[in-house]
Amino acid sequence: MQTAARVASGPVGDTHSDWVARDAAVVWHGFTQMSVYADNAPIVVERAEGREIIDVEGRRYLDAISSLWVTTLGHRVPELDQALRDQIDQVAHSTMLGHGNRATIELAEALAPRVPMDDPHFLFASDGAEAVEQALKIAFQYWTNQGVEGRHQYLAFTGAYHGDSIGSLSVGDGGFGTDVFNPLCFSVRRAPYGDLAMCVATIAEHAERLAAVVVEPLVQGAAGMAMCTPEFMTAVAEACRRHDVLLICDEVATGFGRTGTLFAVEQCGVRPDLMCLGKGITGGYLALSATAVSRRVYDAFLGPDLSDRTLYHGHSYSGNALACAVARRHLELIDEQDVLANVVARGAQLAAALADGVAPMAAVSEIRQRGLMVGIELAPPVEGLRWGRRVSAACVERGVLIRPLGDVIVLMPMLTSTAEEIDRIVVVVASAIAEVTTT
Numbered sequence: 001m002q003t004a005a006r007v008a009s010g011p012v013g014d015t016h017s018d019w020v021a022r023d024a025a026v027v028w029h030g031f032t033q034m035s036v037y038a039d040n041a042p043i044v045v046e047r048a049e050g051r052e053i054i055d056v057e058g059r060r061y062l063d064a065i066s067s068l069w070v071t072t073l074g075h076r077v078p079e080l081d082q083a084l085r086d087q088i089d090q091v092a093h094s095t096m097l098g099h100g101n102r103a104t105i106e107l108a109e110a111l112a113p114r115v116p117m118d119d120p121h122f123l124f125a126s127d128g129a130e131a132v133e134q135a136l137k138i139a140f141q142y143w144t145n146q147g148v149e150g151r152h153q154y155l156a157f158t159g160a161y162h163g164d165s166i167g168s169l170s171v172g173d174g175g176f177g178t179d180v181f182n183p184l185c186f187s188v189r190r191a192p193y194g195d196l197a198m199c200v201a202t203i204a205e206h207a208e209r210l211a212a213v214v215v216e217p218l219v220q221g222a223a224g225m226a227m228c229t230p231e232f233m234t235a236v237a238e239a240c241r242r243h244d245v246l247l248i249c250d251e252v253a254t255g256f257g258r259t260g261t262l263f264a265v266e267q268c269g270v271r272p273d274l275m276c277l278g279k280g281i282t283g284g285y286l287a288l289s290a291t292a293v294s295r296r297v298y299d300a301f302l303g304p305d306l307s308d309r310t311l312y313h314g315h316s317y318s319g320n321a322l323a324c325a326v327a328r329r330h331l332e333l334i335d336e337q338d339v340l341a342n343v344v345a346r347g348a349q350l351a352a353a354l355a356d357g358v359a360p361m362a363a364v365s366e367i368r369q370r371g372l373m374v375g376i377e378l379a380p381p382v383e384g385l386r387w388g389r390r391v392s393a394a395c396v397e398r399g400v401l402i403r404p405l406g407d408v409i410v411l412m413p414m415l416t417s418t419a420e421e422i423d424r425i426v427v428v429v430a431s432a433i434a435e436v437t438t439t
């Protein structure tokens with residue numbers, strides 16, 4: 001009674017600081033130290049238009065991180081809004097366990113010819129981490145279903161990030177303060193990302209113990225936009241094929257146009273055995289992810305009813321009809337609006353503008369970019385300056401929403417960004433870097 005009364009009579013005003021207080025009183029934010037949450041000038045969003053988010057006092061911010069990499073076309077896209085309304089009039093959700101749903105089937109049919117895989121099936125979930133978790137479990141059981149023993153290990157890469165569930169955290173390479181969970185994680189064989197010779201040798205040497213290789217194709221987003229070459233990806237895929245190890249490509253960050261093709265593996269001529277999809281799959285609208293599985297892997301799970309070849313895994317909201325309807329319309333819009341061409345054009349413009357206005361700055365040590373994924377590495381002269389955090393805060397003050405990864409300034413503009421917006425982002429970032437690093 002006491003607690004309920006206190007919450008009910010808590011701050012209920014309508015100013016920005018009232019909302020921050022109400023937020024801090026009841027919401028726990030991920031990757032955020034809540035004791036200082038309110039002091040770090042959080043934005044409290046009320047609505048959005050196109051590529052801008054609008055806070056509770058009407059301030060507008062150009063969203064240069066696409067709501068942490070999920071928004072593709074923009075907010076309140078009329079066609080996606082309509083797809084959602086249309087589906088709501090049919091059904092919001094029904095279970096995938098043993099039964100089907102039209103919206104889910106139609107999405108899988110639309111995805112199947114677009115993912116570069118052999119005759120894929122899709123196991124849906126809600127977050128990228130779950131898509132990875134599903135892939136790890138499927139890869140493991142693929143071998144046990146065939147009576148192959150000892151394939152218990154995964155090869156993953158330095159700098160990898162695959163999500164925050166215990167399995168996906170295990171194949172990730174730590175960082176972000178998650179090391180506290182190390183005692184809970186299983187051990188993983190690790191190779192240097194991008195080191196072709198070392199990786200191929202490791203696969204050859206340990207193939208008999210490996211269930212799968214797990215890799216982020218072309219770009220490791222959370223590592224601060226670490227890059228590998230298409231040749232590296234091709235060699236990894238080739239080594240997997242030669243030594244009969246499954247290849248899991250985590251396209252949660254790179255998928256749905258981010259790097260200029262629908263999927264990054266298309267630029268490498270790689271056809272994975274399993275693919276993890278998430279983030280941009282619904283254009284940033286709803287929680288949906290999927291593990292795509294090639295025919296060879298899928299077939300290993302077929303057997304008598306109730307047999308132990310079955311995949312005993314599922315989530316309550318798997319294949320959610322609202323999310324699937326939006327995802328299917330989103331896939332159509334990527335073609336209708338020629339979104340990939342815009343990614344290529346704006347990516348080239350962004351690269352040129354950064355080379356011109358940001359790369360020469362003394363505080364900048366390197367700029368890494370693929371499509372509309374960019375990491376600007378700052379080089380603070382001593383530790384503890386928190387340049388990444390301070391530069392991002394200076395961008396937010398200038399009306400451009402940025403979130404850093406350590407001292408890497410991440411730019412993830414939406415795929416429909418205009419030339420003017422790209423120029424504005426670069427001008428704002430350059431002036432923010434200048435302000436923070438020269439005073």
Ligand SMILES: *Cc1c(COP(=O)(O)O)cnc(C)c1O
Nearest residue numbers: 127128129161162163221252253
């Ligand atoms: C974000 C991300 C994930 C995790 O996705 P969530 O939806 O946050 O669980 C997995 N892999 C990669 C490459 C990612 O960028």
